[in-house]
Amino acid sequence: METGAYGAANAGGSFNLQDFMRRPETILRLLSSVFALIVFACILTDGYVSKAHETTGTLYCIFNANMDACHYGVTIGVIAFFGALAFLALDVYFPTLSNANTRKYIVLSDLGFAxxxxxxxxxxxxxxxxxxxxxxxxxxxxxxxNARAAIAFCFFSILSWFPLASLAYKKFRMGVDDFNTNYMDPNLATASPYSSYPDAVTDNYQRPPFTQSAETDEGYKPPSY
Known part of the structure; x- marks a missing residue:
């Protein structure tokens, strides 16, 4: 796991392609986009079929003739495909960001979407x-x-998106912990320290007025009558 605010190890730095391709987020996003592509491509290719021995040419969804099933698979597949690519593009831009709030919003969006x-x-x-x-x-x-392949890659997509959500949550917790550790109240940071109590030995301590010294007390004698 990368270190730094919200996982940006090189915040404000430059992009490194070799390190980027080795990141688990990059691998998982590429897998997620491929799995999503397979799901909606399988449904669009052979998911809408004609019934055997029927000459009307009417198309039905292969999943029990339930059109909602085909529409659902295509919709989440297409959005997941473009969503994975969009966050992959943000990952390229992410290490160059120096604004902690911007990184926070990107990580929260990643966590919510995944x-x-x-x-x-x-x-x-x-x-x-x-x-x-x-x-x-x-x-x-x-x-x-194709129908069985769409079902299988729906399952594989669960295994790719759940780790992405876990990694995004770890990034978010990293940013929160870093903020709590380094945070300092600006009022306390700029306030002057308390002055120390004056030392009676080193400082010029003055006796209070109207007190007699020990020598004066010893030399005093009451008047005799």
Missing amino acids: GFWTFLWFVGFCFLANQWASTNPELYVVGGD
Whole structure:
């Protein structure tokens, strides 16, 4: 894990391609974009099919003729594909940022998007798997392999987006801990320190008025009558 405010090790520095490609976030984002591409490409290619022995040319969703299943898979796949690429582009720009608030907003956006899409992929996997289990394969001519591939890569997408959410959360916690450790009240930082109590030995201590010294007390004698 990178060190620095919100994980920006070279905040305000330059971009290093070799280090960038070795980052776990980069690998996971590339995998997430590929998995999303496979999901919506499989559905768009063979997800909308005609029923066997039907000559009307009407297209049905291969997942139990439920059009919502196909629309759901395509929608979250397309958004996930472009979202992964967008955050990959932000990762290129991220190390050069010197503003802590800007880095904070990017990390929070990454955390929210990755966490939400982890949930959506889980719902999509359950939804498509349930609809496919209820589908009669004899009703359709082609598309079975692509349907199973879409379900499989929905599951793989869960395994790629959840680590992205975890890494974004660690970055956010890193920034919060760094702020709490280095924070100093500006009023205390600029205030002058308290003056020390004067030392009776080193400072010129003056006796209070109207007191008699020990020598005066010893030399005093009461008057005799």
